[in-house]
């Protein structure tokens with residue numbers, strides 16, 4: 100399936116604003132893939148599909164977490180965390196994506212995790228900094244993304260964890276694992 104067809108297939112699954120965000124993530128991911136020597140085609144596919152079930156029915160998402168034997172702890176966290184893991188299942192089953200790196204990039208795009216591939220980092224960062232996003236501090240994240248992928252990733256996951264802590268929200272542990280892993284690698 101060519102990428103325009105893929106975009107058209109997901110258009111009806113989300114409101115216009117989210118569709119614009121999706122296109123922004125895909126474009127940013129292509130740019131970062133080019134910059135950091137990763138596969139642009141994979142980056143675009145992962146960007147297009149990362150939010151494929153963001154607006155799916157909550158009960159349906161829950162059933163998929165159970166039937167696909169995804170981490171049951173997800174169900175004890177905010178439902179916003181469910182669309183990444185279930186999205187990777189849908190990307191495989193409905194969109195016939197077989198590439199594990201694309202699937203993992205979709206799966207972990209909200210939380211990050213330890214031992215992320217460059218493509219996973221690119222999708223995580225692109226989701227945060229694509230052109231339609233706006234929040235205090237985003238310009239620094241955008242600048243870092245142009246200079247160093249690891250450094251940008253540490254800053255993005257730090258921003259996300261700090262945001263949750265400031266709002267007194269629980270933090271799903273993969274983001275801590277991600278942060279700890281990136282720091283450990285930096286020390287080496």
Ligand SMILES: Nc1ncnc2c1ncn2[C@@H]1O[C@H](COP(=O)(O)OP(=O)(O)O)[C@@H](O)[C@H]1O
Nearest residue numbers: 179180208209210226259263269270271272274
């Ligand atoms: N480790 C985490 N634990 C709990 N919530 C998280 C974690 N990481 C991110 N979030 C929250 O999940 C929500 C969804 O994130 P995301 O998939 O990027 O959606 P959006 O594109 O709407 O920002 C955000 O509110 C974010 O703060």
